[in-house]
Amino acid sequence: MRRISRSEKGTLQIAKEVAQKLTSGWLVLLSGELGAGKTCFVKGLADGLGIKEHVTSPTFTIVNQYQGDVTLFHVDLYRLSCFPEEDISLDEMLKEGIVAVEWWERDKEFFSNYRPRVEVHMKVLDENSREIELKWIE
């Protein structure tokens, strides 16, 4: 499914709609170049999951955890070349809540084994517009 977002607000709204379909155990995989709006999308997810806290970039902390109606783990592999399985357990996080991963393509094979998942690819069309492709794999 492809959606077009014309603004940051539009991206937040699409993400909020996606959040409605998610339950604990879902993996959200986000891809797209720097500035495409991946973190913005996760802000929308958090909003849709009833999280009141500000979602900030997890680039330095690798994993941020938020509590809403369900737990949301926000993971960013930007600074890593693969998922640090020995230090962080994806299985444990999925048992506890929903996991959203930015730069998951750094370790494509690893994540491709997981279901259910939704792959979110964000393409920059122009300054404000983004094409958001959603692939649901159950």
Added chain:
Amino acid sequence: MIVLGIETSCDDTGVAILKDGQELLTNLLASQTELHSVFGGVVPELAARKHLDTLLPLLDKATKDSGISLREIDCIGVTNRPGLVPSLIVGATFAKGLSFALNKPIVPVNHLEAHAFAIFLERKVNFPFIALVVSGGHTNLFFVEDFGKMQPLGGTLDDAAGEAFDKVAKLLDLGYPGGPVIDRISKKGDPDAVDFPIAKVDGYNFSFSGLKTAVATFVKKNPNVKKEDVAASFQKAVVEALLLKTDLAVKKRSVKTVVVSGGVACNSYLRARFTEHFGSQDIEVLFPSPKLCTDNGAMVAFVASYRYQKGETADLTFDVVSRSLT
């Protein structure tokens, strides 16, 4: 009073020994910048493993260099928040082991408080002051009233300022780490070449995500633009945003002193701009020297020293926390 400080909240491992809260006997740092440079900023594993390999040899060297034996240490200070959880766990567990084996008290230290007070290792500062802690992982403003008494005013709503530097350096193909390289090439660029936006955010908060996107869009539209100009204009936009909110805090809280710390406080344009702006208003701006601006064990030992004196030690059950302001 001999205090050992341990810092492992992100990539760098820091071990320091501080005497009487002022005399820095040793301040050692094992940085992963080189490792990151080799991989272009992308590494195969978390810093946690590196901390594990580095801590013991670093402690050995610290005791040798300072001539202080482990038995002579009165208290152990360790960063337990905020930061990368697996990295924090390595430092905290190491410190707890030492505390248990040596039967010495332990003080869990807030990394942001440590940055805000690092300046005291070099000089005295009169309270109250505004502290801007700005690095790869943090961008926070505090109103500091006394030792250990600081009120968070605001912070970034998305990316940290240092993260924006790293990502823009990546967009411009300048390599890693982004801060120093942007600082360097900006000297040959025109800061007014591109009018990048300064995000309008409420209160004392910051936002740098939109600026990063603006740079990405601009570079795509103008592939032949001089990188030095883009870097200088971007740097100006970041520094002006930081200055705007710091200035607001200074005026609202009527303070006479500003302390800027954290890795981004090494940026020469930021130092010059802050000094010029506040200097003209008779407000003092202080920056710790670069070695104390970036992550280090000394600042942790300093905070642990005054907290230990106040009796604020913890038992070994304390936890580590990824996000925390106080």
